[in-house]
Amino acid sequence: MTDELSAQPTVVTVEARAHGWRVDHFLCRLWPNYSRALFQKAIEQQAVQVNGLAVKASRRLRVNDLVSVRLPTLPDRSVAPEEHPLDVLFEDEHLVVINKPAGMITHPGRGNPTGTLAAALQFHFDQLSDVAGEDRPGIVHRLDRDTTGVIVVAKDNQVHSRLAEQFEQREVTKQYVALAWGVFDRDSDWIETHLRVNPREREKMMVCEPGENTRVATTFYEVIERFYDFTWVRLHPRTGRTHQLRVHLQHLGHPIVADRLYGGRAEFRRSQLGTQRETRPSLSRGGSPTGAARPGDSAGSGRDEAPDAGTVPVDPDVLICRQALHAQRLSFRHPVTQAPLTFEAPLPADMARTLAALRETR
Secondary structure: OHHHEOOOOEEEEOOHHHOOOEHHHHHHHHOOOOOHHHHHHHHHOOOEEEOOEEOOOOOEOOOOOEEEEOOEOOOOOOOOOOOOOOEEEEEOOOEEEEEEOOOOOOOOEOOEOOOOHHHHHHHHOOOOOOOOOOOOOOEOOOOOOOOEEEEEEEOOHHHHHHHHHHHHOOOOEEEEEEEEEOOOOOOEEEEEEEEEEOOOOOOOEEEEOOOOOOEEEEEEEEEEEEEOOEEEEEEEEOOOOOOHHHHHHHHOOOOEOOOOOOOOOOOEEHHHOOOHHHHOOOEOOOOOEOOOOOOOOOOOOOOOOOOOOOOOOOOOOEEEOOOOEEEEEEEEEOOOOOOEEEEEOOOOHHHHHHHHHHHHOO
C-alpha cells in the first residue's frame, strides 16, 4: 500500500465540531470515498500523523490539531460537465445558491448518470468542493428530483464542512410550500415520527415505531389557504430525512398533490376541479394510497422519477405533473463572514398555475 500513497500529504486543521472524534472516524467524514479499513491501514503504516507524530486509529482529536494524511489515488469518478441552464440566486467566492428546477436529480445515482445538478455545476463553475465525493461536487444537501427551490453549493472543502455543520446542528432554517389533498383541521401543528426505509418498496420511506435503523423526523406546518378538498400549506422541517415532508403529509392523510410515490397519482388536471372527492387518493389504514400504482406501473414506478414527458405538461388540461412541493426559503450563516443570509426562490409556474385554477373555482 505504501507505494500507492501520494507523495505530498494533505494537512487539515481540526475544527470545534470534530473535537473528541477518533482519527479514523474524522478521516472517513472528510473523505467518504475511502473506506475506514483503508484509513486504518494508512495509520498502521504511519501515513497519518497528528501534530507531526504517528498515532493509533483510536486517538481522540482536539481543536486545532493538525492532521496530515497521504492518500492513495482512487479511480476517477468525477462528473463530466454538462451544459444545463442554472438559475443562480447568489454567488460569491465561497458559495453559490441555486433555484433548482423540477426534473433535475441533485447528483448521479443508480439509473441516472446524466442530466444532474452536479454535472451542470461542473460546467458553470471552475472550483467546487469534493468533500462529499468526486461525484457530488459542491453538494452540501439535496432536494428530490421533482422538488424545486433553494439549494446551496460550496466552492471549497472548508466552506463545505462549515455549511454541513450548520445543517447537522440544525442551525439552518428551511421553509417549503406544498399543495396537499384534503382540508387540514388545524391551522398549525407539529408532526414528529420515526422513519425508516419501506422493506417492501425500497425506494420509499415509511413511518414506523422507534427501533433499530429508524430516525426521528420532525416537521412544523402552517396552513396558508384552504380550498374545497385541498390545502395550501407552509412546512418547516426541523430534521432533514429522505422524503420527510412527503411521508409526513401522507401520514396525516393529506398526501401532496401529484406525488406519484406517496400519493398514487402522477398529475393533477383542470378537469378534476369540482370533482375532487371522487378523484382524491384514498388512504389505507397504514397511510399508503390504496389506489396507488404498483411498482412497474407508469403512474407510480419503483423509482422516484419524472414522467417521460418531463415536468412540462404537454396536455393543456394538466395543471401539474410532479409533486407540488417547493423549497421556498433557506436561511443560514455565511460560513466565512458569519453574516446571516436568507434566500427565497419564486413559486414555479406549474404550482402558481394550479393555485390560480383552485382560486378561480373556489
